[in-house]
Amino acid sequence: MATPQENLLDWLRDAHAMEQQAEKMLKAQSERLEHYPELKARIDQHIQETLGQQNLINECLSRLGGSSSTIKDMTGKLMAFGQAVGGSMMSDEVVKGAMAGYVFENVEVATYTVLIAAAEAAGDTQTKTACEQILPQEEAMAKWLLEHLPEITKAFVARSDDPNLEAKK
Known part of the structure; x- marks a missing residue:
């Protein structure tokens, strides 16, 4: 059996690894985007939010006497690397990346x-407040991606149909 505090600490470690993965994934996506400036700008904005989220999670972990999990962090970064490499091999990289981003944001x-x-169950109001700060950022990014998926798709299809344009990224 685990106490509410132990569960909270474990899930904060998971969140830390998830944000490490998000940072690597978003940066890889941003670096490759060339023809979708609005998507790139929103991803770049979310990278800054992600860095702030990492700081909030680190503060929570430190305050609770814990630390991040090197294994979980490395696993998250490795998964992000695999996603970036896999995505770069797809001819419809921008569309698949936007779809994957939407799914990932909903996991967050x-x-x-x-x-x-x-x-709340652990009686940790500071961690609750930190997570309440982060949640709307993740919701906003998921919403933005969902609302812009049709536009991204149509731009990709139009570029893909033109032999003089690159559509992939």
Whole structure:
């Protein structure tokens, strides 16, 4: 059996690894985007949000006497690297990347929803507040991606149909 505090600490480590993965994934995607400036700008904005989220999670971990998990962090970064390499090999990289981003953002939304409830159960108002700060950023990014998927898709299809344009990235 684990106490509410132990569960919270474990899930904060998971969140830390998830944010490490998000940073690597977003940076790889941003570096490759050339023909979709609005998507690139929104990803770059979310990279800055992600760095702030990492700081908030680190503060929570430190305050609770814990630290991040090197194994979880490395696994997350390795997964992000695999996603970046795999994505770069697809002819429709930008569309698949936007779809994957939307899915990932929803995993983050679920994670912070769980962390808020866990912090409340553990009586940790500071962690709850930190996660309540992060959650709307993740929700906003997921919403932005969902709303822009049709536009990204149409831009890709139009570029793909033109032999003089590159559509992939």
